[in-house]
Amino acid sequence: MIFPFEIPLLLLLLVTAAGAILVKDLMSAVLLLGTYSFFLSLVWGWFGAVDVAFVEAVVGAGLGTVLFLLTLFGTAPKDTRLHRPPPSLLTLIVFPLLGFLLLYAASDLPEFRDPSSPASVHISPTYLEQSYQDTHTPNVVTAVLMDYRSLDTMVETVVIFAAGIACILLLRRQVK
Amino acid sequence: MTTFFFYVMVLLAILIGAYLYRVLQGPTIFDRVLGLNGISTKAIILFIVIGTYSERVNMFIDISTGYALINLVGALAVAKYLEQKGLP
Amino acid sequence: MDILSIIFIVAGLFFMIVAAIGVVRLPDVFSRSHAVSLTDSLGAFLMLVGIAFHEGLGKNTLKILVVLALLYILNPVIAHATIRAAFRSGVKPWQKKSS
Numbered sequence: 001m002i003f004p005f006e007i008p009l010l011l012l013l014l015v016t017a018a019g020a021i022l023v024k025d026l027m028s029a030v031l032l033l034g035t036y037s038f039f040l041s042l043v044w045g046w047f048g049a050v051d052v053a054f055v056e057a058v059v060g061a062g063l064g065t066v067l068f069l070l071t072l073f074g075t076a077p078k079d080t081r082l083h084r085p086p087p088s089l090l091t092l093i094v095f096p097l098l099g100f101l102l103l104y105a106a107s108d109l110p111e112f113r114d115p116s117s118p119a120s121v122h123i124s125p126t127y128l129e130q131s132y133q134d135t136h137t138p139n140v141v142t143a144v145l146m147d148y149r150s151l152d153t154m155v156e157t158v159v160i161f162a163a164g165i166a167c168i169l170l171l172r173r174q175v176k
Numbered sequence: 177m178t179t180f181f182f183y184v185m186v187l188l189a190i191l192i193g194a195y196l197y198r199v200l201q202g203p204t205i206f207d208r209v210l211g212l213n214g215i216s217t218k219a220i221i222l223f224i225v226i227g228t229y230s231e232r233v234n235m236f237i238d239i240s241t242g243y244a245l246i247n248l249v250g251a252l253a254v255a256k257y258l259e260q261k262g263l264p
Numbered sequence: 265m266d267i268l269s270i271i272f273i274v275a276g277l278f279f280m281i282v283a284a285i286g287v288v289r290l291p292d293v294f295s296r297s298h299a300v301s302l303t304d305s306l307g308a309f310l311m312l313v314g315i316a317f318h319e320g321l322g323k324n325t326l327k328i329l330v331v332l333a334l335l336y337i338l339n340p341v342i343a344h345a346t347i348r349a350a351f352r353s354g355v356k357p358w359q360k361k362s363s
Contacts, residue, residue, distance in 0.1 A: 005182070005185060005186070005189075008186065008189040008190075009189065012189065012192060012193065012196060015193075015196060015200070016196065016200075019199075019200040023200075027205055028202075028205065028208055031199065031205075031208045031209065031212055031254070032199065032200075032208075034212060034250060035196070035199055035212055035215055038215060038216060038219045039219075041219070041239075041243075042219055042222060042223070042226075045223055045226055045236065045239065046226055048230070050235045050236065050239060053239055054238075054239050054242060057239065057242060057243050057246055058242060058246055061216075061243075061246055061247070061250060062246035062247075062249055062250050065250045065253065065254070066249065066250060066253045069253050069254060069257050072257070073257060073261070
């Protein structure tokens with residue numbers, strides 16, 4: 001019996017997300033978010049998007065945890081305790097309604113791994129057939145990211161670099 | 177053999193659930209760190225088993241190496257922070 | 265070769281199940297760290313050796329052995345750092361109640 005393996009992974013994701021919301025201090029929430037990134041990376045790996053999984057593991061679980069910890073390092077212990085008021089009636093009504101609407105809309109999406117869905121008949125075959133002649137890169141995703149969309153990727157890298165510089169400046173001032 | 181690896185994957189996911197119980201429940205913060213360490217070990221192995229299951233191990237092994245190193249950085253940062261700051 | 269890899273993987277799973285039971289059942293941080301670092305490392309060792317047998321000789325097996333060596337070094341280091349932080353910040357070891 002072989003069932004879709006993403007179901008246990010998504011269950012673990014749900015439990016971790018609920019725990020990160022319900023936990024009592026910020027430190028534990030940071031650790032739970034690191035766990036969440038590990039599980040999300042496993043989900044990407046199971047879907048075959050290996051590069052996305054790598055980015056999720058490095059940025060979410062590694063850099064995110066370390067940066068959150070450095071931020072918590074500059075705060076007092078009483079700031080890291082969370083006092084949650086009970087949710088209001090409006091929240092309890094609106095958010096389940098919103099989730100129901102999203103699920104209702106998701107039932108119109110094409111079937112997973114459907115070969116005749118719009119995404120896989122329109123432009124993907126072109127990339128799959130011609131990327132090796134164009135770029136001589138065996139991995140199609142790498143070819144798309146680093147060759148067809150290289151300017152986009154370069155500007156993204158600039159944005160991330162600027163954000164990193166801003167983080168370093170802010171954190172250094174707090175430590176002194 | 178493929179079916180065997182599938183069941184190995186499911187069993188590893190269930191074991192991750194046991195560690196997740198410790199991360200969610202843990203009385204002290206150190207329990208959570210230890211549980212996170214165990215989850216990352218399981219995730220590394222689960223990645224390699226997923227790679228073996230889909231017969232593309234060469235792509236997945238690189239990630240698991242990165243995973244192991246990233247996990248070291250994160251866990252050492254947590255340990256350093258807690259050692260200097262004391263119990264929250 | 266398949267039989268050998270199945271034997272190794274099942275042995276590794278056994279040790280991992282024992283480690284998971286230990287993580288859930290043991291009473292405090294210091295004793296749980298034994299389950300996480302020692303037993304888990306042995307389980308990971310056996311499972312990765314089993315997968316390496318399944319792969320056969322080649323570049324992939326070499327990479328799997330690199331991951332194995334990394335796990336075998338890093339897992340006890342992380343457990344030791346965590347436990348040292350726990351000890352220095354004053355977590356009391358669990359003692360059997362003498363009543």
